[in-house]
Amino acid sequence: MIEIKNLSFKYSGGGPQVLSNVNISIPAGHIYAILGESGSGKTTLLKCIGRFLQPRSGSITLKGRNIYEIEEREFRKSISIVFQQLFLFPHLNILQNMILAPMKVLGKDERTAREEAVAMLETLGIASLKDSYPAAISGGQAQRAAIARSLMLKPEYLLLDEPTSALDVNTSDEFGKWLTGLREYTTFVVVTHDILFVNKIASFGALMEKGTVREESDIGNIIKKHFPAFRQGMDG
Template identity: 50%
Template sequence: MLKIKNLFYKYPDGTVGLNKVCMEIPSERTFVILGESGSGKTTFLRCLGRFLVPQSGSISYYDEDIRKMDNKKFRQTIGIIFQRLHLFPHMTILKNMFLGPVKILKRDRKETEKEAYEMLERLGIPDLADNYPSQISGGQAQRAAIARGLMMHPKIMLLDEPTSALDLKTTNDFATWLKELKEETTFIAVTHDIPFAKRVAQHGICLDKGKISSSGDINKIASYMSTADY
């Protein structure tokens, strides 16, 4: 269970990105964050991913403050995949995948390489192993980035606009694929895509100017958003 209490983040230029956000996200459930552009969605993920330090409020995972976790434990708790996937362009997908576990978790290289292969196989993309990021499609890169993130076995994975570069069919395939993975990882996905949100999740929140404007059942949030002319 991830608990967020009164999270407040103000950028150095004075823009308030998040204004006292509170929520609880149960484990083993995909959760979506909706809201119009500039409402604070990426700011929220960046705070959860420890890229930004909130001025006040708290984020805890099973009552442990995520800010106080050491790097290794944190990386095994929360993974983040940005909209620009940040796959290393000069390394094959396989190497992209085993770098984190070897460097950060100090795992054995051979063993990790084997696990990376198995992970790609399990995720249905074994043929990507020896490709470089520039040699694969947007949808494949999205999967490869998630495969790499999963190599750290995080309890929670944050996804920022995972379908923005994908066409409708790839988005639908991706939604199916994500649902199969949710048994082991809690996904928190920021998205503009309401049909995708409805396919992958039952619950979520909508942000508006850094505050939660609605929360709970995704259908309810979506109907509220359409009446608010989102």
């Protein structure tokens, strides 16, 4: 469980309050969605959970431990992020992208890391991407490759920022099915404004509005209450 209590955040330079008194609980074992319009603070919240930004007040705990008290290597094995831009290294093929963290963070030798990377790609059903370079694969494939790379550290939580933003509806659908099949490997926290996608994959979630949590509950309830038009579209 990741628990966020009274979290507030402001970027330096005197801008407005970007997160105000955020309280949410993210249980392990379910796909959790963070919904909200552009600018509502979703990416900022994700960066706080991933320790890329330090909040000015409030707390974030993982299984009861303040995340700032967790040693770096252990933390990277606990919570990992796939950013919207993916950040796959363009000069390395997918396999080479995947072995970097196991070698650098976990100190594995190259041969072991390669074997594990190949096994991971096979498990995820994308072994054919092994020798491809990021520029030569589709958006959906790149999204999967970036997730495969993050899963090499076997994080307990993997945070995905807008994973479907570059995907067309069909690819996004396929990607959603693929993602739900990976629930046994990690708990996904998915930031998105794609209600159609969320409705298919997530169990619980939070709706953000101008830096605050408007509602946290199961997804069906959030959609019914806050996106009634979408619901009607689904039913009829």
